[in-house]
Amino acid sequence: MLYTYSIHMAQHPVIRINLDSDVPAQRQIVDNVRVLLVEGTLRPGDSLPSVRRLAMELGVHFNTVAQAYRELAAEGWIDLKHGRGAEVVERAPTPPSREQIADFRLQLRQMVARMRAQGLSTARIAAELHAIEEDITQ
Amino acid sequence: MLYTYSIHMAQHPVIRINLDSDVPAQRQIVDNVRVLLVEGTLRPGDSLPSVRRLAMELGVHFNTVAQAYRELAAEGWIDLKHGRGAEVVERAPTPPSREQIADFRLQLRQMVARMRAQGLSTARIAAELHAIEEDITQ
DNA sequence: AATACTGTACGTGTACAGCATACAGTTTTT
DNA sequence: AAAAACTGTATGCTGTACACGTACAGTATT
Numbered sequence: 001m002l003y004t005y006s007i008h009m010a011q012h013p014v015i016r017i018n019l020d021s022d023v024p025a026q027r028q029i030v031d032n033v034r035v036l037l038v039e040g041t042l043r044p045g046d047s048l049p050s051v052r053r054l055a056m057e058l059g060v061h062f063n064t065v066a067q068a069y070r071e072l073a074a075e076g077w078i079d080l081k082h083g084r085g086a087e088v089v090e091r092a093p094t095p096p097s098r099e100q101i102a103d104f105r106l107q108l109r110q111m112v113a114r115m116r117a118q119g120l121s122t123a124r125i126a127a128e129l130h131a132i133e134e135d136i137t138q
Numbered sequence: 139m140l141y142t143y144s145i146h147m148a149q150h151p152v153i154r155i156n157l158d159s160d161v162p163a164q165r166q167i168v169d170n171v172r173v174l175l176v177e178g179t180l181r182p183g184d185s186l187p188s189v190r191r192l193a194m195e196l197g198v199h200f201n202t203v204a205q206a207y208r209e210l211a212a213e214g215w216i217d218l219k220h221g222r223g224a225e226v227v228e229r230a231p232t233p234p235s236r237e238q239i240a241d242f243r244l245q246l247r248q249m250v251a252r253m254r255a256q257g258l259s260t261a262r263i264a265a266e267l268h269a270i271e272e273d274i275t276q
Numbered sequence: 277a278a279t280a281c282t283g284t285a286c287g288t289g290t291a292c293a294g295c296a297t298a299c300a301g302t303t304t305t306t
Numbered sequence: 307a308a309a310a311a312c313t314g315t316a317t318g319c320t321g322t323a324c325a326c327g328t329a330c331a332g333t334a335t336t
Binding site for chain 1: 169170172173175176177213215231232233234235238239242243245246247248249250251252253254255256257258259260261262263264266267268269270271274275
């Protein structure tokens with residue numbers, strides 16, 4: 001839990017990043033906010049914290065947050081308006097491609113391999129997969 | 139399939155990397171070989187292709203492969219001997235930590251969010267999760 | 277008009293990926 | 307034994323991305 005920072009967004013949601021991780025802060029911010037967007041915790045019309053406010057609470061420079069926001073804007077999730085903050089917008093659905101399924105399958109195998117290499121049992125991993133599977137099907 | 143390179147390892151297994159990906163070639167090599175190691179396609183006693191041979195077939199510099207091999211050696215998978223190639227060795231089991239389960243869970247959620255953002259349906263994603271789950275439990 | 281907030285655009289230092297090149301150890305060939 | 311052909315290793319260079327500092331530009335409030 002050390003070196004883990006969090007912030008409440010829009011009064012409710014929370015994102016956390018780990019400054020010790022080898023994963024860049026920018027990517028952690030993008031990945032975490034994207035989860036909130038996909039899972040519906042952040043919805044169109046909601047406003048995101050300002051780059052300076054989020055940066056202060058996460059312990060990074062505001063330009064780091066700004067770049068993460070630009071990434072999310074490029075993906076079509078949010079709208080950045082100069083001087084007026086960032087707001088979640090309706091996002092046009094993306095047509096899936098065949099490669100993505102193969103990519104997803106490979107990335108899953110790689111993640112499972114990484115976890116098994118770290119000592120997690122296959123039973124434990126299967127349980128986590130099952131839990132996520134149930135989460136998204138309801 | 140463009141820009142995807144592959145190589146046969148030890149007569150049978152195959153690894154592929156995508157030079158267009160933003161994921162570094164080093165990491166792709168490590169991740170792909172780790173999958174083969176965890177899934178038992180590569181076993182203790184097997185020898186890996188030389189850094190120059192694998193590099194040529196993947197289309198990268200041999201030092202890139204060498205660094206990937208060093209990473210795998212650091213993880214305890216292979217033994218690098220000067221002048222005599224790389225060999226898979228028996229690996230001591232790693233004791234799992236509590237944080238890893240939380241990390242795994244978060245990474246899974248992030249991966250699912252990324253795939254949903256790319257247009258994959260929750261049904262399709264759930265099917266992939268289920269398939270992997272069954273693969274590792276047998 | 278002034279102030280305090282918003283996001284943007286530059287430059288700087290650092291870390292890492294990828295490559296070129298030279299080196300060192302081992303095996304095979306001559 | 308010498309030479310050649312393989313093996314992995316070490317060092318330096320270049321390009322790119324991350325994180326930060328600082329100055330700028332747009333908007334809302336005072």
